[in-house]
Structure formats: C-alpha cells, structure tokens
Amino acid sequence: MIYKSGFVNIIGFPNVGKSTLINSLVGKNISIITHKPQTTRHRVLGILNKKNFQIIFSDTPGMIIKKVFFIQKIMMLYIKKSLEDADIILFITEIGKFNFVKEYFYLLNNIYKKKNIPIIILINKIDQIGIKYKENLLYKTIYYWDTLFPNIEILPISALKKINQELLINKILNYLNEHPPYFPKEWISDRSERFFVNEIIRETIFLLYQKEIPYSSEVVTEQFKKYNIFIYIFSFIYVERDSQKGILIGYKGKSLNKLKNYSIKKIENFFKKKIFLKIQVKICKNWRSNYQKLKNFGY
Ligand SMILES: Nc1nc2c(ncn2[C@@H]2O[C@H](COP(=O)(O)OP(=O)(O)OP(=O)(O)O)[C@@H](O)[C@H]2O)c(=O)[nH]1
Numbered sequence: 001m002i003y004k005s006g007f008v009n010i011i012g013f014p015n016v017g018k019s020t021l022i023n024s025l026v027g028k029n030i031s032i033i034t035h036k037p038q039t040t041r042h043r044v045l046g047i048l049n050k051k052n053f054q055i056i057f058s059d060t061p062g063m064i065i066k067k068v069f070f071i072q073k074i075m076m077l078y079i080k081k082s083l084e085d086a087d088i089i090l091f092i093t094e095i096g097k098f099n100f101v102k103e104y105f106y107l108l109n110n111i112y113k114k115k116n117i118p119i120i121i122l123i124n125k126i127d128q129i130g131i132k133y134k135e136n137l138l139y140k141t142i143y144y145w146d147t148l149f150p151n152i153e154i155l156p157i158s159a160l161k162k163i164n165q166e167l168l169i170n171k172i173l174n175y176l177n178e179h180p181p182y183f184p185k186e187w188i189s190d191r192s193e194r195f196f197v198n199e200i201i202r203e204t205i206f207l208l209y210q211k212e213i214p215y216s217s218e219v220v221t222e223q224f225k226k227y228n229i230f231i232y233i234f235s236f237i238y239v240e241r242d243s244q245k246g247i248l249i250g251y252k253g254k255s256l257n258k259l260k261n262y263s264i265k266k267i268e269n270f271f272k273k274k275i276f277l278k279i280q281v282k283i284c285k286n287w288r289s290n291y292q293k294l295k296n297f298g299y
C-alpha cells in the first residue's frame with residue numbers, strides 16, 4: 001500500500017471561508033468561524049488521517065493589504081511562511097468576487113512558477129447559486145480566474161455544504177508524494193487545549209460584540225484543569241481601553257455573563273465534558289501594536 005502525507009496550505013482574502021473549509025475537511029471545529037472579516041489570527045493546522053494518507057491542512061489569516069496594526073503585519077507573515085512550506089496551496093475565493101490584488105498576484109505567480117508548488121484555485125460558496133446568485137455568475141468567476149492564471153486548476157466548492165469535497169481530496173492526493181505520516185495518527189491539530197478555549201471565547205466575542213471590540217480583544221487561558229467529571233477553566237480577556245472593558249462586562253455584568261454562557265456551551269461541545277468557566281477582563285494598553293505584548297500572547 002502506498003502511504004501519502006504532506007502539507008496543504010489554505011490562503012485567501014478575509015471571509016471567503018478558509019476556516020470553514022479546514023473544519024469541514026478535518027471534521028472538527030478546530031478553527032473559529034464568524035461572519036466578520038479577520039477572524040483568524042493564527043496559523044492553525046488541521047490534520048486529516050485516513051488509512052492510506054495524512055493531509056496536514058493549514059488555515060491562515062485572511063490576506064489584507066492595509067496593515068494598520070503590528071498584529072496585522074504578523075498575520076501576513078504567517079501567510080508568507082505558509083506559502084513557503086507548502087506541498088500544495090489552496091487559494092480560496094468566492095463566487096462573485098473579482099477582487100484580485102496585484103501584490104498577491106505576483107506572490108502567487110512566483111510560487112507557481114519559481115517554486116513549482118502546485119496551486120488549486122477554489123471558488124467557494126457555490127451553494128448560494130439559485131439562492132443569492134445566478135449560475136452565470138459562477139461561469140464569470142471561473143473565467144476571471146482562468147484569465148489571470150491560465151494554467152492553474154480551478155474547482156468550485158461549498159465548504160459549508162461539502163460540495164466537491166471528495167473531488168478536492170482526490171486532487172490533493174494526486175499531487176502528494178509517498179511519505180510516512182508527519183504527525184501521530186490520532187492528532188487532529190498541532191494546537192493545545194488552551195488554544196482552543198481561547199479561540200472559542202474569541203469567536204463568541206466576535207459574535208456578540210460590535211465594531212472594535214472583537215478586534216481589540218485577546219483571550220489567554222491561565223488555567224485548564226481536567227477532573228473526572230468536568231474541566232476547570234480560568235481565562236483572561238484583554239482589551240485595549242477602560243471603555244472597552246465596560247462594554248465587555250456590560251450593565252451589572254450581563255454582557256459578560258452572556259458571553260460566558262455561550263462560551264461554556266461551545267467549549268463543552270468541543271471537549272465533550274462539563275465545563276466550569278471563570279472569566280476576568282483586563283486591560284492591556286495598545287497590545288495590537290506592541291511587539292513584546294504580542295509575543296507574550298503567542299504571536
Ligand atoms: N453560503 C456559504 N457560506 C460560507 C461558506 N463557507 C463559509 N461561509 C461563511 O462565510 C463566513 C466566513 O467564513 P470563515 O470560514 O470564517 O472565513 P475565513 O476565510 O476563515 O475568514 P477570516 O478568518 O476572517 O479570513 C461565515 O459566515 C461562513 O459561515 C460556504 O461554502 N457557503
């Protein structure tokens with residue numbers, strides 16, 4: 001039996017469905033998803049293990065052009081790195097988006113031509129055909145990408161509804177070389193339990209709060225203790241200003257309570273265990289622009 005293994009890195013603009021794709025491929029919510037752009041801040045590995053292959057997918061933050069905060073520069077560095085260590089690149093975009101940017105055109109072209117790394121262009125959200133979009137729009141989108149990259153394979157998919165997922169895996173396997181597994185076969189990610197707690201709370205903040213709040217928040221889990229019947233978790237949420245702390249906590253602590261209850265449900269679902277969660281909100285001034293603080297937060 002031939003055993004294949006390799007690194008498949010997912011890149012694309014914000015909000016196109018990168019995290020949705022990695023979760024649906026791996027079969028577990030290892031990367032957080034919201035309707036807001038720039039949800040993903042880290043590079044997260046999701047590992048798909050089958051009898052005769054191990055594919056290590058890597059989710060990345062959305063590519064952004066205007067980098068205001070230092071954290072956004074770091075996020076873009078994660079993408080650059082992920083372009084370098086890939087065996088295959090999945091460049092994901094969505095139906096009806098014609099937003100290609102020169103900077104990334106050169107980057108992709110360079111990888112494709114000089115480094116010889118295979119790329120597959122995925123056109124996501126095609127489940128919206130007949131609902132939000134006409135079929136013609138898909139043809140236009142395919143034509144657009146094919147004109148930019150005439151030699152690169154294009155595959156329409158729906159990450160949400162798993163349309164063409166098997167086809168995608170088969171295409172990936174065609175490109176992968178014979179190689180023993182890089183990670184133990186029971187692994188689904190390279191990240192710790194605490195990381196997932198941080199991310200689930202962060203996802204809930206994205207869903208419950210508006211404007212700058214999600215972008216100004218960082219979550220750090222200080223304690224994660226497993227007992228027979230439950231897990232004890234103590235997490236800090238850092239925001240940049242006093243006023244943000246007030247909003248996060250809300251009148252008589254109501255908003256924070258809601259955040260806590262929503263998070264508990266999701267964390268329980270993730271670990272399949274009862275959770276006792278304690279959250280404390282703290283201020284860490286301008287953490288998004290401070291190299292040392294970002295380093296402490298694991299960036
Ligand atoms: N209809 C539809 N919606 C999708 C699909 N894939 C993702 N979405 C939605 O698109 C939004 C963004 O999804 P994410 O997976 O967070 O996108 P992302 O590319 O990881 O975004 P960033 O991390 O911010 O760069 C969410 O509301 C998803 O539910 C799809 O195949 N069909």
Ligand SMILES: [Mg+2]
Nearest residue numbers: 018019039040
């Ligand atoms: Mg994401």
